[in-house]
Amino acid sequence: xxxxxxxxxxxxxxxxxxxxxxxxxxxxxxxxxxxxxxxxxxxxxxxxxxxxxxxxxxxxxxxxxxxxxxxxxxxxxxxxxxxxxxxxxxxxxxxxxxxxxxxxxxxxxxxxxxxxxxxxxxxxxxxxxxxxxxxxxxxxxxxxxxxxxxxxxxxxxxxxxxxxxxxxxxxxxxxxxxxxxxxxxxxxxxxxxxxxxxxxxxxxxxxxxxxxxxxxxxxxxxxxxxxxxxxxxxxxxxxxxxxxxxxxxxxxxxxxxxxxxxxxxxxxxxxxxxxxxxxxxxxxxxxxxxxxxxxxxxxxxxxxxxxxxxxxxxxxxxxxxxxxxxxxxxxxxxxxxxxxxxxxxxxxxxxxxxxxxxxxxxxxxxxxxxxxxxxxxxxxxxxxxxx
Numbered sequence: 297x298x299x300x301x302x303x304x305x306x307x308x309x310x311x312x313x314x315x316x317x318x319x320x321x322x323x324x325x326x327x328x329x330x331x332x333x334x335x336x337x338x339x340x341x342x343x344x345x346x347x348x349x350x351x352x353x354x355x356x357x358x359x360x361x362x363x364x365x366x367x368x369x370x371x372x373x374x375x376x377x378x379x380x381x382x383x384x385x386x387x388x389x390x391x392x393x394x395x396x397x398x399x400x401x402x403x404x405x406x407x408x409x410x411x412x413x414x415x416x417x418x419x420x421x422x423x424x425x426x427x428x429x430x431x432x433x434x435x436x437x438x439x440x441x442x443x444x445x446x447x448x449x450x451x452x453x454x455x456x457x458x459x460x461x462x463x464x465x466x467x468x469x470x471x472x473x474x475x476x477x478x479x480x481x482x483x484x485x486x487x488x489x490x491x492x493x494x495x496x497x498x499x500x501x502x503x504x505x506x507x508x509x510x511x512x513x514x515x516x517x518x519x520x521x522x523x524x525x526x527x528x529x530x531x532x533x534x535x536x537x538x539x540x541x542x543x544x545x546x547x548x549x550x551x552x553x554x555x556x557x558x559x560x561x562x563x564x565x566x567x568x569x570x571x572x573x574x575x576x577x578x579x580x581x582x583x584x585x586x587x588x589x590x591x592x593x594x595x596x597x598x599x600x601x602x603x604x605x606x607x608x609x610x611x612x613x614x615x616x617x618x619x620x621x622x623x624x625x626x627x628x629x630x631x632x633x634x635x636x637x638x639x640x641x642x643x644x645x646x647x648x649x650x651x652x653x654x655x656x657x658x659x660x661x662x663x664x665x666x667x668x669x670x671x672x673x674x675x676x677x678x679x680x681x682x683x
Contacts, residue, residue, distance in 0.1 A: 300357070315348070315405055316405075331353065395410050396409040406422030410494065416436055423458065442468065480531070502658050503524045506525060506586070518585065541565065542567055585621070602631075624679075626677065628675055629675070657678070
């Protein structure tokens, strides 16, 4: 087993609950084992800090998963941790579809497990979890008795761990489309081709919250994906719903989901930025606009450029809002802090001569818990503004 000794003072952040030990914080590494094995981490004064996966290829040298020096990281450990994570969700009312395990938020760094009805979608994002894939799958089968488990480890972060991008069925069989029920709506999800693990489960509670703003309103849902916000708006009495997405497959899915629920939603395949400019030229107005774009930055180096992009698209949307209109603006960029996001929205409003009030500031659903000591895990921001 590896023993990692930190430089003086580097343990403070870790003892406060942060799970990542960076290579430049380490004074010495003793022992030898295979990469992805368990390393024990100690402060400079010899105090035990925690234990976790070690990977010399990653800037995150150790990912802590236990603070108990006597704890053994084995199949029973994963059985206990996954059960605890699932029981917490069940107690909060999550049932048909939800995030079962959210990596660091559940003390299982590098592991994501999502439940879609009778199926599971999983991601193994670091070497440590990838080395234990088989036993984790066995635990999931024991607990959930799924009809199938699909792996979506096709995300770039794996390359930083020296891992290839992979996807495919790990257990049972998985159909092309899985139908879930979210907020009383039937939603078709492709575990193989959908976004992230198949669908944006993190926005479920935020989509439900839309109901208080849309009755009798003209609603524009931008970057709609398979229509989550649009369908919730139509269900709760919007007079008109238009959903925009650049993907032809997404637009087809919006139409299919609307039909499955007996709802009227107009779906248009287009570049959202072009559409917003076109609507302004046509002097078109909406009462509610939802902006849920993809992450504009995935590194600290491009945050300034990302904020300019967010400001521009939000300003374009603000110009289309009727008096008293509502903007639901989202950012899933973890490097854009909640404070930075609100400042950007204020700047965007000022640039178009409007002064909104903030009605709600929301985050990812409770099935995506974040660490109080790890702001990286609080990534989704949703501001509800009235103009």
